[in-house]
Amino acid sequence: MSWLAQHAELIFCIVGCALVTAIPRMGPVMYLRADSLPPALRHWLSFVPVSVMAALLGQDIFFYNGTFSLSWTNLYLVAAVPSLLVAWRTRSFFGTIAVAMGFVAAGRALGVWQ
Template sequence: MEVRWGILLIIIGAAIVTLIPRVLPLMLFSRIQIPDWGLRWLNHVPIAVMASLLAQELFMSGNKFSFTSNVLTILASLPSFAVAIITRSLLGTVIVGVVTMMLLRLFFS
């Protein structure tokens, strides 16, 4: 089997580009002490990212803000949010969301 040097360089470059954003912050933050307020602030980052992703999926349609075009998705998200808050189970949340969306599409589409 012949190795194409261009492809090999692309794979190595992709590995380096993927590795740098993961290793560099780890090396930097392992050597400094983050203050308590910074740690408390960092605890909110995953929640904010998830909320922005969900809001975009639920309330955006064709690069426009719209409640009416995603009514079924918004309705399916309500029991999913409830299960997520009560059980904190990712599997339970996904199952409830999929089943709810399936039933809503079965009866209203």
């Protein structure tokens, strides 16, 4: 019995997983162009990246040491304020991340926050 015949189920599983992953990602890219979408849909889709980023970061910013915290003892909430200002002013993803990381590192190095 050949190696291919012995591992046919595994190969079908890997190929199936690749298709299930690739089709939803590549389909919209291949068949939808920005100029073919209605303006209202394009406007609505412009909020998707911001919404996804807010959903990912919200719990990390507002929950500090396992509890909900809106005080100045929350290092991540304090670091989010200058980061939001940099993001709003410069529209630079790298600059925003650099300011946030620098603020957190400085806060911990100075011993202000643990």
